[in-house]
Amino acid sequence: MTKVKKLKRREFLQKGALVVAGAAAFASGVTVVAGAEQWTSGLKTLNPHQGQTLLAMSRQMFPHPQLDDSYYIKVVQDLDADAGTKTETARLLREGVARLDGVKRAKFVTLPPTAQIAVLKEIDRTDFFTKIRNSELVSLYNNHDVWKKLGYPGASYSIGGYLHHGFNDLNWLPDPPESASPKPA
Amino acid sequence: MARYDYNDDSVVVIVGSGAGGGTLANELCQKGLKVVLLEAGAAQSPATFRNDEWFAFNQLAWLDKRTTSGSWRVARDFPNLPAWTCKTLGGTTVHWAGASLRFQEHELKARTVYSNIQGANLLDWPVTLEELHPYYAKAEDKLGVTRTNDIPGLPGNNNFKVMYSGATRVGYKTVHTGRMAINSRARDDRSACWQLGFCFQGCKSGAKWSTLYAEIPKAQETGRLDLRTQSQVLQVQHDKNAKVTSVLYADKDRKQIRQRARVVCLACNSIETARLLLNSHSSTFPQGLANSSGEVGKNYMRHTTGSVFGIFKRPVHMYRGTVMAGIIQDEAGLNTKRGFTGGFEMETISLGLPFAAAFLSPGAWGRDYTRLLEQYNKLAGLWIVGEDMPQSRNAVTLHSTERDQFGLPIPNVHYDDHANDLAMRKYAYHRGAAVYDAVGAVETVEVPPYPSTHNMGTCRMSANARDGVCNKWGQAHDIKNLFISDGSQFTTSGAENPTLTIVTLAIRQAEYIASESSRRNI
Numbered sequence: 160m161t162k163v164k165k166l167k168r169r170e171f172l173q174k175g176a177l178v179v180a181g182a183a184a185f186a187s188g189v190t191v192v193a194g195a196e197q198w199t200s201g202l203k204t205l206n207p208h209q210g211q212t213l214l215a216m217s218r219q220m221f222p223h224p225q226l227d228d229s230y231y232i233k234v235v236q237d238l239d240a241d242a243g244t245k246t247e248t249a250r251l252l253r254e255g256v257a258r259l260d261g262v263k264r265a266k267f268v269t270l271p272p273t274a275q276i277a278v279l280k281e282i283d284r285t286d287f288f289t290k291i292r293n294s295e296l297v298s299l300y301n302n303h304d305v306w307k308k309l310g311y312p313g314a315s316y317s318i319g320g321y322l323h324h325g326f327n328d329l330n331w332l333p334d335p336p337e338s339a340s341p342k343p344a
Numbered sequence: 345m346a347r348y349d350y351n352d353d354s355v356v357v358i359v360g361s362g363a364g365g366g367t368l369a370n371e372l373c374q375k376g377l378k379v380v381l382l383e384a385g386a387a388q389s390p391a392t393f394r395n396d397e398w399f400a401f402n403q404l405a406w407l408d409k410r411t412t413s414g415s416w417r418v419a420r421d422f423p424n425l426p427a428w429t430c431k432t433l434g435g436t437t438v439h440w441a442g443a444s445l446r447f448q449e450h451e452l453k454a455r456t457v458y459s460n461i462q463g464a465n466l467l468d469w470p471v472t473l474e475e476l477h478p479y480y481a482k483a484e485d486k487l488g489v490t491r492t493n494d495i496p497g498l499p500g501n502n503n504f505k506v507m508y509s510g511a512t513r514v515g516y517k518t519v520h521t522g523r524m525a526i527n528s529r530a531r532d533d534r535s536a537c538w539q540l541g542f543c544f545q546g547c548k549s550g551a552k553w554s555t556l557y558a559e560i561p562k563a564q565e566t567g568r569l570d571l572r573t574q575s576q577v578l579q580v581q582h583d584k585n586a587k588v589t590s591v592l593y594a595d596k597d598r599k600q601i602r603q604r605a606r607v608v609c610l611a612c613n614s615i616e617t618a619r620l621l622l623n624s625h626s627s628t629f630p631q632g633l634a635n636s637s638g639e640v641g642k643n644y645m646r647h648t649t650g651s652v653f654g655i656f657k658r659p660v661h662m663y664r665g666t667v668m669a670g671i672i673q674d675e676a677g678l679n680t681k682r683g684f685t686g687g688f689e690m691e692t693i694s695l696g697l698p699f700a701a702a703f704l705s706p707g708a709w710g711r712d713y714t715r716l717l718e719q720y721n722k723l724a725g726l727w728i729v730g731e732d733m734p735q736s737r738n739a740v741t742l743h744s745t746e747r748d749q750f751g752l753p754i755p756n757v758h759y760d761d762h763a764n765d766l767a768m769r770k771y772a773y774h775r776g777a778a779v780y781d782a783v784g785a786v787e788t789v790e791v792p793p794y795p796s797t798h799n800m801g802t803c804r805m806s807a808n809a810r811d812g813v814c815n816k817w818g819q820a821h822d823i824k825n826l827f828i829s830d831g832s833q834f835t836t837s838g839a840e841n842p843t844l845t846i847v848t849l850a851i852r853q854a855e856y857i858a859s860e861s862s863r864r865n866i
Contacts, residue, residue, distance in 0.1 A: 220709045221701075223718065276710065283709070292709060300701035300717075301398050310721045311663065311697035314395035316548050320538030321501070326665035329502035331658045332509045332783060339508055339520040340500030340670070344529040344536055 198232050204242040204249055208268075209256045210235050215268050216259065217295050219275050225308055234298040241294065248290070255287030346570045348380055350603050355380045355570070356857065357591050357605040359577045359620070362435020363846040364830035365611030366555025367486075370563040371854030377861065379569050380603055381560070382593055384576035384612075385432035390557065393438075393546030397698045400545035404438055406431040409754050410615065411743055416759040417792045421706035426757035427646075428795040429613045433573050434556025436613060436797070437843065438546045441668040442525040442553065443691055444489040445840035446480050449473040450678050451686075451731065454836040457678065458685045463762055464733035465643055469835040470807040470816040476848055483848040487525035487553040488532055497521040498528045498537060501665030503692045506654065506724035510779035511672045511690075518673040522691065525553035525843075526666060532558065539665035541694065575601075578750055580608055580624045580633055580826070588633075588826045594750055607857060607866055610803075611829040611850075614644065618740040618802035618832060619755040621813075634803075634820040639813050641741055643734035643804050644757065645837040646796035648765040651693055652773060653704065653725040653789045654780025655716070660724045662694035668727075669694075675775060676839045684767040687839045688730025690776060695725070704791055716789065724780065725791075728772040729798070731839045733762040740802050798842050803832035817856040818849060825866045829853060 199207035217231040242249040259267040262278045270278065282288050299305055306313050318324055322343060327334075334340070348355050356372055358365045361383040369381045385404075394400055405428060412419035412426045419426075430436045450457045452469040460466075484492040491497050500508065500521045511519040526543075529536045537551040550557055563569040574596035581590045581602075590604045610617045618641040622632040632640050672690040679687070695703060697720055705713055738760060742753035761769075777788040806812025809821035818833045820826040829850055831842045838845070860866045 221714050221717075222711050223714050225718075279709075292707075296702050297398060297698070301698045306697055309697060309718060313696070315540050315542070315664075316395050320540040320549065321664035322537070322539040324664075325661065326501045326539040326541075327499060327505065329505045329660060332505050335500055335505060335508040335519075339497075340504060341496045341498070341521070341528070343499040344496070 202236070202239045205235070205239045205252065209252060210239070212256045212259055212267050213238060213252065213291070215275060216279065216291060217299075219272065219279055220292060220295055221299055223308070226305065230299060230302060230305055233302060234295045237298040238291070238294055251287050251290050255285070255291070258282060258285075258287065345564055346378065346568050348378060348570045350601060352378075353589070353604040354378060354606050355604075356607045356609065357382065357603055358609045358611060358829065359591065360384075360435055360611035360613065360616075360830065361433055361555055361560060362430070362611060362613065362830065363437050363440075363555065363843045364850050365609065366434060366437065366559045367847050367850040368609055368611065368829050368854055369569060370555075370559040371851055372857060373563040373566040373568040375854065375858040377568065377858060379563065380605070381563075381569060381571045382575045382577055382591070382603075383433050383435075383571070383573045385430065385573065387433040387573050388438070388546060388556070390546065390548045390550050393548050395540065395542045395545060395548065397545060397696045400542075404430045404432045404546060406613075406616075408748055409746065411746065411754065411756045412758070413756060414738070414759040416761055418759070418795055421792065422795050425795045426759075427613075427615055427799050428797050429615070429799065433560070434554045437554040438556055439544050440797075440843055441543050441691075441841075442666070443668050443671070443841040444484065444487055444523045444525045444844040445689070447473060447476070447838045447840055447845055448677065451836060451838040461685065461733060461764060463735060464764070465736045466734060467804070467806055467811055467835050470805050476852070479848045479852045480844070482851050483844055486851070487844065487847065488527055488534075489844070490522070490524045490526070490528050491520070492523060495531070496528045498524055498526060498666060498669070501539060501669045502660050503662040503665070503694055503724050504670035506656070506660055506783060507670050507672065507692050507726060507779065510654075510781075510783040513782035514778050516672050516674040516779075520671065521669060522671040524666070524668065527551040534558070537666060541663045541665055541667070543667040576750070577612075577620060578623070578752060580610070580620065582626065582628065582633065582823065586628060586823055588823055598750075607825045607827065607861070609827040609829040609857075610832075613830055614799035614802045614832040615740050615755050615757060617828060617830055619742065621803065622740075622742050623752050629822070634813055634822040634826055636822050637810050637812060639804065639811070641802050642736050642739045643801040644738045644740055644759060644799070645732050645734055645801040645834065646759060647798045647837055648688065648728070648730040648732045648768045648772075649793045650728045650769050650773060651725055651791035652728070652776030652780065653723050653791060654777075654783075654785035655719045655787045655789070656722045656724065656783075656785055659721050661721055662724055663696055667694050668692055672726075672779070675772070682771055684764045684771065686731030686764065686768065688728050688768060688772050689839055690726045690728055690772070690779070693725045693727035703794055704789065706792065726776050726779065728769065728776060729839065729841060730768050730772060731837050732765045734801055734804070734836060735760065735762055798831070798837070800831040800834040800837050800842055803828045804835045805833045806835065818853045819856070827853060827857065
């Protein structure tokens with residue numbers, strides 16, 4: 160019984176912390192790690208330490224101050240799903256995390272950012288690094304919420320394209336003559 | 345729709361339904377010939393296309409494994425994706441941007457005009473521009489190319505506005521919204537362009553010409569086209585007299601079917617056309633079908649490419665509207681004073697955020713790169729497309745160990761940049777940056793080549809049978825009833841986007857096939 164209560168209490172605290180941290184991140188643009196243990200418990204193939212390490216790596220790979228951890232957690236979740244169906248991926252991630260922890264004789268997640276970057280530079284020709292990079296490129300930049308943050312609207316078919324929605328609205332340069340750029344029909 | 349018997353040996357079998365095969369199928373059907381069109385991919389339509397880069401890539405691209413080798417940067421950045429072509433009905437005309445330019449006269453006489461460039465395996469085309477002009481005119485009419493046939497140019501988008509101002513400020517004169525196979529007004533039962541900004545993902549408005557909805561339905565209306573999708577040809581077979589007799593293909597259930605044929609035309613894009621011939625080796629043709637010259641797969645060309653993006657202080661929103669929204673043609677001509685031979689075009693290009701992240705700097709990571717991506721809305725971009733040198737060692741070959749889902753060797757694509765290609769790219773990067781600097785770019789970014797969209801030359805035309813694979817009609821030197829009907833026939837690459845020339849050659853080839861058939865020569 161005591162154990163259950165503790166768990167509940169911890170869960171509550173984490174949820175509370177997540178809300179507060181999320182609000183702080185929104186207000187200041189600062190990134191925080193919150194609800195950490197909570198999200199790693201949802202991983203199927205990766206253990207919590209591997210999840211946290213890959214999260215830290217993902218942040219250093221494509222860091223955007225305006226994106227909180229939730230976007231990078233999605234990157235790790237996609238890797239976890241991939242590792243669940245491909246033993247080759249699972250092996251790459253397992254060995255890769257061990258290597259990240261081995262370079263500086265300290266766990267990667269405990270290193271300051273500059274040291275983390277130095278570690279990544281040492282391994283940026285490995286299959287592991289390429290795997291994370293290629294996977295993150297899709298997980299992060301194909302995330303529609305990231306599109307919104309970076310100002311890309313995505314599909315235009317639903318609005319009938321840009322013909323009547325600003326395809327030629329740039330006004331800080333003169334318009335080309337009609338011989339070069341006829342008016343729309 | 346027609347349905348021909350597998351043993352009907354009076355049909356023309358066309359392999360591939362893109363610019364070459366799709367056009368040829370329609371032209372032959374219009375002339376009364378019976379055509380079986382085999383397409384490896386499935387049929388999509390404007391209704392099933394999606395304005396989504398990764399989704400469309402997985403829906404349309406040719407993703408069967410390939411390997412790469414050579415000094416080209418694509419081998420490092422995209423080792424298993426040498427080319428960005430399509431496996432879908434309509435082939436790469438579903439994905440293309442629509443730029444439709446005629447070759448220049450000197451480009452068809454590259455050996456004579458450029459003379460002997462070390463390391464280049466140059467040859468004159470066995471056909472002149474004068475011979476091609478009437479067929480170019482037919483092709484432009486068919487595609488509805490803007491600025492031809494009294495069709496107005498497209499309106500320029502924001503990306504073009506930046507290009508135009510920059511180009512004219514550095515002194516370029518021929519700068520406009522291009523000759524595009526995209527309707528600027530409704531024509532040929534297709535709508536005018538909606539400026540969707542997703543030309544590469546399949547045009548949902550149907551304004552861009554594609555064999556998918558322009559040629560193939562017309563061929564079907566004749567009642568003479570037997571269209572079979574998800575049908576990947578594995579082998580072209582021949583008889584003792586060195587005439588092709590049939591093709592062996594795998595249908596969607598991987599059932600192997602033999603279709604007999606009177607004539608076989610290959611239009612599988614340059615990598616797969618060459619691979620199919622090499623995989624069709626026999627005791628008569630131990631080096632591969634129609635390969636007595638040893639030139640099948642060789643002289644692979646992909647254009648000298650690269651992109652320049654300018655970062656500006658104010659918004660551009662390059663993703664709005666046509667991808668190739670305009671062109672600078674002043675560098676396309678012959679002018680050896682620049683330190684290289686051949687010329688190049690500069691055409692606007694845009695990428696959505698997902699592909700910008702993947703392609704702007706392959707291999708890059710860290711804060712410098714994400715800072716660039718955060719400027720996404722302030723980017724303007726142009727693509728360099730220039731003539732590259734044919735080289736014997738730049739080749740599509742069969743992989744020594746790796747096999748595809750049918751047990752056949754996968755292709756390896758080897759490409760080394762020629763010194764001329766490197767000199768041209770360096771110069772073109774410099775000129776592209778000058779265009780954007782002239783309108784106040786905060787920074788310009790040189791972007792390395794994407795996987796090849798223009799694939800040419802692996803079964804080149806030649807006057808002499810020992811120098812190439814096919815004659816001036818695309819007819820194999822070794823085999824009278826076998827034709828090469830795509831960009832593989834190109835003797836040299838020119839500086840122009842290849843589709844218009846592929847269509848032109850297909851229209852011309854259809855006349856030849858019809859005429860030779862009626863004379864019982866094939």
